[in-house]
Amino acid sequence: MSTPSLLILPGDGIGPEVMAEVRRVIDWFGARRGLAFDVTEDLVGGAAWDVHGTPLTDATMEAAQGVDAVLLGAVGGPKYDDLDFSVKPERGLLRLRKEMDLFANLRPAQCFDALADFSSLKRDVVAGLDIMIVRELTSGVYFGEPRGIVTENNERVGINTQRYTESEIARVARSAFELARRRDNRVCSMEKANVMESGVLWRQVVTEVHAAEYPDVELSHMYADAGAMQLTRWPRQFDVIVTDNLFGDLLSDLAAMLTGSLGMLPSASLGAPMANGRPKALYEPVHGSAPDIAGQGKANPIACILSFAMALRYSFDQGAEADRLEGAVQAVLAQGLRTPDLMGPEGGTPVGTRGMGDAILAALDAALEG
Numbered sequence: 001m002s003t004p005s006l007l008i009l010p011g012d013g014i015g016p017e018v019m020a021e022v023r024r025v026i027d028w029f030g031a032r033r034g035l036a037f038d039v040t041e042d043l044v045g046g047a048a049w050d051v052h053g054t055p056l057t058d059a060t061m062e063a064a065q066g067v068d069a070v071l072l073g074a075v076g077g078p079k080y081d082d083l084d085f086s087v088k089p090e091r092g093l094l095r096l097r098k099e100m101d102l103f104a105n106l107r108p109a110q111c112f113d114a115l116a117d118f119s120s121l122k123r124d125v126v127a128g129l130d131i132m133i134v135r136e137l138t139s140g141v142y143f144g145e146p147r148g149i150v151t152e153n154n155e156r157v158g159i160n161t162q163r164y165t166e167s168e169i170a171r172v173a174r175s176a177f178e179l180a181r182r183r184d185n186r187v188c189s190m191e192k193a194n195v196m197e198s199g200v201l202w203r204q205v206v207t208e209v210h211a212a213e214y215p216d217v218e219l220s221h222m223y224a225d226a227g228a229m230q231l232t233r234w235p236r237q238f239d240v241i242v243t244d245n246l247f248g249d250l251l252s253d254l255a256a257m258l259t260g261s262l263g264m265l266p267s268a269s270l271g272a273p274m275a276n277g278r279p280k281a282l283y284e285p286v287h288g289s290a291p292d293i294a295g296q297g298k299a300n301p302i303a304c305i306l307s308f309a310m311a312l313r314y315s316f317d318q319g320a321e322a323d324r325l326e327g328a329v330q331a332v333l334a335q336g337l338r339t340p341d342l343m344g345p346e347g348g349t350p351v352g353t354r355g356m357g358d359a360i361l362a363a364l365d366a367a368l369e370g
Contacts, residue, residue: 004316005067006037009044009060012089013289014299014353015073021301021357022071022308025325028361032368033321040067044096045075045089045289055092064096068274069281069315071308072096074289093284097137100280102269103168104175105135105248106310107286109235109255109265114333118260118344121232126258131238132183133255134176135248137269139168140198142245162198164244169205175270176242177214182319186218186239190227190247202244224251231255256286263287263300263341266307268314281315283307293340297352300339302329305360328363332356 006026010019029035042048042060049055055075064070075089085091096102111119111129119126144161151157173189180187189206191199203221210219222230224247230237231251235258243251256262263286271280285303293299306329313322337359338348351359 003036003038004069006039006311007063007067007070008039008041009070009072010041010047011044011073011075011289012046012077013074013291013294014287015045015047015075015289017294017297017299017353018285018301018304019071019073021353021360022304024357024361025305025308025364028364029321032364033324035318035321044072044092046077046080048092049080049083049087049089053087055087055089056095061095061099064100064282065280068276068278069283069311070096070100071304071311072282072284073304074285074287076289077291077294079291096282097269100269100271100282101138102271102280102282103136103138104172104270105137105252106175106179106268106270106314107133107135107248107252107256107265108267108310109133109252109259111259112261112264112330112333114330114336115259115261115264115342117346118342119258120260121235121258126235126260129235129258131235131255132179132240133248133252134172134179134240134242135252136164136168136172136242136244137248138245139164140245162196162244162246164198164201166201166205169202170209171272173206173209173242174213176240177210177217180217180240181214182313184239185216186220188220188222188227188238188241190222190224190241190243190251192224192247193221194223198244206242227251228254231258261342264302264306266303266310268307268310270314278315281311283311283315297354298340299353300341301353301356302339302360305329305357324364324367325360328360328367331363331367332359335359 010016116127141162144163191202193199193203265286269282309322309325312318336348
C-alpha cells in the first residue's frame with residue numbers, strides 16, 4: 001500500500017506551536033513504529049490571508065481533497081477583525097468543511113482521571129467519562145432556506161429554516177452506528193420529535209437505518225432538551241449520541257465542559273469514503289487560536305495531539321496506535337505535568353508547550369520499552 005498522506009494546516013495564533021508538537025509525534029511513529037506518513041504543510045486562515053489575500057487558496061483546497069486526512073491547528077485573531085466577512089480567517093475552515101462535504105462531526109468528551117476535579121460536577125459523576133457526540137454538520141437550521149431578516153407589518157422578522165432530507169439523516173446515522181460498533185455498541189439519537197416535523201423525520205429515518213443495517217447496535221431515542229438534562233445528571237449512561245446540527249452544537253459544548261478541560265479536547269469531521277475506502281477527514285482541536293498567549297510557549301498541545309490520535313483511529317485504522325498515544329497523554333497527566341491552562345488548586349509541575357511534547361514522547365518511549 002502507498003504511504004498514507006497528511007496535509008497539515010497550522011493556521012493562526014497558537015496553531016503553529018501546538019502543531020509543531022504533533023509533527024514530533026508523527027515523526028516518532030515513523031521512527032519507532034514503522035508508521036510513516038507523507039506529510040505536506042500549507043496555510044489557512046489569517047496566515048493564508050497575509051500571504052495570498054484569501055483565507056484558503058484554490059491550490060490548498062485541491063490539496064485537501066487529494067490527501068487521506070487534513071490536520072488543522074486554529075484560525076482567527078483580532079488582527080483580522082476588520083476584514084470583510086467573506087475573507088475572514090474562519091471562512092477558510094468553513095470552505096474546507098463544505099467542499100469536502102464533511103457531514104459528520106465527532107466530538108469526544110473524555111474525562112482523564114487526573115483532571116476529574118476540574119469538572120464542575122462531582123468526581124464520581126464524571127470520572128471515567130468517555131462519550132462521543134456525532135453532530136450533523138452540513139445541513140439543518142444553519143443552512144436551510146429561506147433565511148434572513150425581512151420586514152413584515154412594519155417590523156423586522158428573523159427567519160431560519162430547519163430542513164433535513166432523509167438521505168442527510170441516514171448518512172450521519174450510519175456514521176454513528178459504525179462508531180458505536182468500535183465502542184460500547186450503543187447509540188442514543190436526540191431530536192425534538194414532540195414539537196418539530198424535522199425531528200419526527202429524524203427519528204423515523206434513524207430507526208429505519210438501524211432496523212435495516214445495524215440491528216446489533218442498541219438504539220435509544222431521547223428529546224434533545226431531556227438529553228441535555230441527562231448529560232449533567234448522569235453522563236456515563238451514554239456511549240454515542242447522534243443529533244442534528246443545532247442540537248449537536250449545543251450538546252457537544254455542554255458535554256465537553258463536563259470534563260472540565262474544553263481546551264484539551266480533539267474533534268474530527270468526516271465525509272463520504274474515497275476510492276481507497278478512507279473517509280474524507282479533517283481533524284482539529286476544539287480550542288481556538290488563543291492569540292493572547294501565541295508565541296509564548298504556554299499553549300497546551302494535547303488537544304491537537306489527540307486529534308492526530310483520532311486520525312490514527314478513524315482514517316488509518318490504527319486503533320492500537322491511537323490507544324498508545326492516548327495512553328501516553330494519560331500517563332503524563334497522571335505524573336502531574338501541567339501547562340498553564342491545567343494548573344488548578346491542587347497544583348502540579350508546570351511545563352510549557354515544548355515540555356509537554358517532550359513528556360508525551362518520553363511516555364511513548366517508556367511504554368514501548370517497558
